[in-house]
Amino acid sequence: MSHIPTRDEVIEPENLVYSRTCLLTDNALSYCPGCGHGTAHRLIMEVIEEMNLQSETIGVAPVGCSVLAYDFMNIDMQQAAHGRAPAVATGIKRLHPEKFVFTYQGDGDLAAIGTGETIHVCNRGENIAVFFVNNGIYGMTGGQMAPTTLPNMKTATSPFGRDTETMGHPLKITELIANLPGTYFVSRQSVHTPANVRKAKKAIEKAIQYQKLNKGLCFVEIVSNCNSGWKMTPLESNKWMEENMFPFYPLGDIKVPK
Amino acid sequence: MKDIRLMKGNEAIAEGVIRAGCDGYFGYPITPQSEVLEYLMANKTKERTGMIVLQAESEIASIHMVYGGAGCGKRVMTSSSSPGISLMQEGISFMAGTELPCLLLNVVRGGPGLGTIQPSQSDYFQTVKGGGHGDYKLIVLAPASVQEMYDFAKLGFELAFKHRIQVMVLSDGAIGQMMEKVELDEQMPRLTNDEIKAKYPWATTGKTPDRERNIITSLDLNPVKQEIININLQKKYKHIQETEVRFERIMCDDAEYLFVAYGSSARICQKAVLLGRERGIKVGLLRPITLFPYPSEELAKLAKQVKGMLSVEMSAGQMVEDVRLSVNGAVPVEHYGRLGGIMPAPDEVLNVLEQNFIKEKNYEPHTH
Numbered sequence: 359m360s361h362i363p364t365r366d367e368v369i370e371p372e373n374l375v376y377s378r379t380c381l382l383t384d385n386a387l388s389y390c391p392g393c394g395h396g397t398a399h400r401l402i403m404e405v406i407e408e409m410n411l412q413s414e415t416i417g418v419a420p421v422g423c424s425v426l427a428y429d430f431m432n433i434d435m436q437q438a439a440h441g442r443a444p445a446v447a448t449g450i451k452r453l454h455p456e457k458f459v460f461t462y463q464g465d466g467d468l469a470a471i472g473t474g475e476t477i478h479v480c481n482r483g484e485n486i487a488v489f490f491v492n493n494g495i496y497g498m499t500g501g502q503m504a505p506t507t508l509p510n511m512k513t514a515t516s517p518f519g520r521d522t523e524t525m526g527h528p529l530k531i532t533e534l535i536a537n538l539p540g541t542y543f544v545s546r547q548s549v550h551t552p553a554n555v556r557k558a559k560k561a562i563e564k565a566i567q568y569q570k571l572n573k574g575l576c577f578v579e580i581v582s583n584c585n586s587g588w589k590m591t592p593l594e595s596n597k598w599m600e601e602n603m604f605p606f607y608p609l610g611d612i613k614v615p616k
Numbered sequence: 617m618k619d620i621r622l623m624k625g626n627e628a629i630a631e632g633v634i635r636a637g638c639d640g641y642f643g644y645p646i647t648p649q650s651e652v653l654e655y656l657m658a659n660k661t662k663e664r665t666g667m668i669v670l671q672a673e674s675e676i677a678s679i680h681m682v683y684g685g686a687g688c689g690k691r692v693m694t695s696s697s698s699p700g701i702s703l704m705q706e707g708i709s710f711m712a713g714t715e716l717p718c719l720l721l722n723v724v725r726g727g728p729g730l731g732t733i734q735p736s737q738s739d740y741f742q743t744v745k746g747g748g749h750g751d752y753k754l755i756v757l758a759p760a761s762v763q764e765m766y767d768f769a770k771l772g773f774e775l776a777f778k779h780r781i782q783v784m785v786l787s788d789g790a791i792g793q794m795m796e797k798v799e800l801d802e803q804m805p806r807l808t809n810d811e812i813k814a815k816y817p818w819a820t821t822g823k824t825p826d827r828e829r830n831i832i833t834s835l836d837l838n839p840v841k842q843e844i845i846n847i848n849l850q851k852k853y854k855h856i857q858e859t860e861v862r863f864e865r866i867m868c869d870d871a872e873y874l875f876v877a878y879g880s881s882a883r884i885c886q887k888a889v890l891l892g893r894e895r896g897i898k899v900g901l902l903r904p905i906t907l908f909p910y911p912s913e914e915l916a917k918l919a920k921q922v923k924g925m926l927s928v929e930m931s932a933g934q935m936v937e938d939v940r941l942s943v944n945g946a947v948p949v950e951h952y953g954r955l956g957g958i959m960p961a962p963d964e965v966l967n968v969l970e971q972n973f974i975k976e977k978n979y980e981p982h983t984h
Binding site for chain 2: 412413414415416418419425426428432433434435436437438439442445446447448449450451452453454457474475478
């Protein structure tokens with residue numbers, strides 16, 4: 359029988375090819391297994407660590423699944439009321455223009471209750487980064503219809519599918535804010551495959567780097583799954599996302615600096 | 617030489633916050649307080665002191681910008697009038713839950729709804745008893761002059777940071793719009809970022825290796841912990857009740873009858889006291905300056921001395937409940953108020969006092 363390496367043998371320095379960023383805390387993530395939030399958190403924190411920005415960063419957590427983002431991100435953070443993260447970030451950035459300021463928001467927060475704040479923070483060209491996780495559903499409250507829920511998609515409050523006649527159309531807020539002169543860099547990514555994770559990290563890096571230029575707001579949407587809310591296995595939800603979400607929310611840069 | 621100027625109440629508080637070393641103002645126009653934002657913009661505060669002034673897209677955004685700035689340990693404020701203050705209640709509750717200091721100004725107009733742009737005091741309940749969700753209180757300062765509009769800027773910031781609490785200056789359309797002379801202080805310097813880090817170790821200023829990360833949040837899903845948070849808040853309010861009561865006694869020493877009034881109504885009652893004295897009525901005025909903490913002890917003492925109290929408010933009777941709670945049945949307490957933006961006249965309130973406590977029935981106060 360071949361030798362099964364012990365844990366200590368496995369974590370020998372020469373075997374270490376990857377380690378968790380020190381900007382993620384030891385707290386167990388509160389996200390469902392299979393959800394993309396954890397990866398999105400990791401990428402943002404990795405970039406902040408690699409750019410040596412921990413002491414220069416103030417983050418704003420929303421209301422929604424990521425309401426407890428501050429439990430996992432080892433940086434100074436403020437938790438905002440539902441939809442108000444862009445206003446909170448504006449207050450921080452205006453008084454600390456030298457700091458790196460970002461919001462981390464879901465689709466209900468950013469594109470429904472906080473639409474006004476989202477449009478105006480973009481239109482003012484606040485020099486902040488907005489990370490927008492769009493999974494087409496209200497995850498935290500138990501799977502209700504979101505502004506980004508696809509037509510005919512079933513949720514707890516559209517149990518027979520989203521009827522666009524009576525429930526309105528999914529809102530492509532990212533395309534909308536890309537049209538505003540105050541946004542500098544707008545990109546839509548996903549984190550469901552290693553290749554997509556690498557692309558998403560590149561976009562997050564740009565959003566953070568560009569803030570130093572004071573040229574306007576940088577906005578990165580991450581189309582993500584919600585296997586619990588969609589009532590699928592993680593693998594099924596990723597497949598469903600590729601087949602249904604991506605055609606409606608196509609991945610790639612939407613607005614890049616000239 | 618003293619720096620004395622003729623100013624509107626709204627301009628006076630705007631000048632007051634600049635001189636008190638305010639770091640940021642976030643607001644949205646609404647009558648009758650738009651002069652605050654206009655004055656700050658016209659005064660080029662960025663050049664004068666470095667103070668940031670931003671016109672937000674709504675009152676909701678304004679109060680959450682204040683939250684963000686306050687969370688960084690900065691001296692920040694917003695101002696509005698009644699309908700706008702209603703919109704801000706969400707953010708005020710969040711600031712109560714996170715114990716963030718800030719200065720708020722309500723230049724009250726008549727309600728409900730859009731109501732009117734004329735002065736009123738019908739937001740007493742909203743301001744003193746809550747307004748937003750949850751068990752919280754604001755320190756409420758009630759200016760009765762343009763000078764106090766100016767003075768309460770500095771006092772408000774001092775109290776806000778001393779107790780990590782939200783301070784509301786509860787003014788009204790009359791005090792905001794009228795012009796009086798104001799004596800100004802020297803400019804106070806704004807705190808540097810290093811001073812803020814040293815004075816306010818809770819502020820989000822960027823996590824450095826020498827400390828744990830700072831989190832501004834009102835969320836704790838564990839009810840046992842949340843109850844402790846709430847109990848500690850209540851301890852703070854009790855301490856404030858014990859230490860920060862402010863009031864003014866006007867001809868109370870020999871008074872047999874008492875007006876209780878704040879803000880514009882106190883100015884009217886002050887004149888009514890003089891009219892009453894001319895008529896041979898020994899009447900005084902107790903003017904609460906802080907509405908929370910309320911001068912309950914002082915009223916309880918006066919209840920042993922006077923034969924009746926008349927609470928005069930430009931509302932249907934809100935503060936009168938606190939007067940009655942303070943005297944606890946020891947003396948008759950009546951209310952007189954005008955509604956919807958109408959201000960009572962001094963002889964009108966004096967006649968009501970006489971009718972209630974001195975003359976007999978069948979009296980109808982004349983109105984102007």
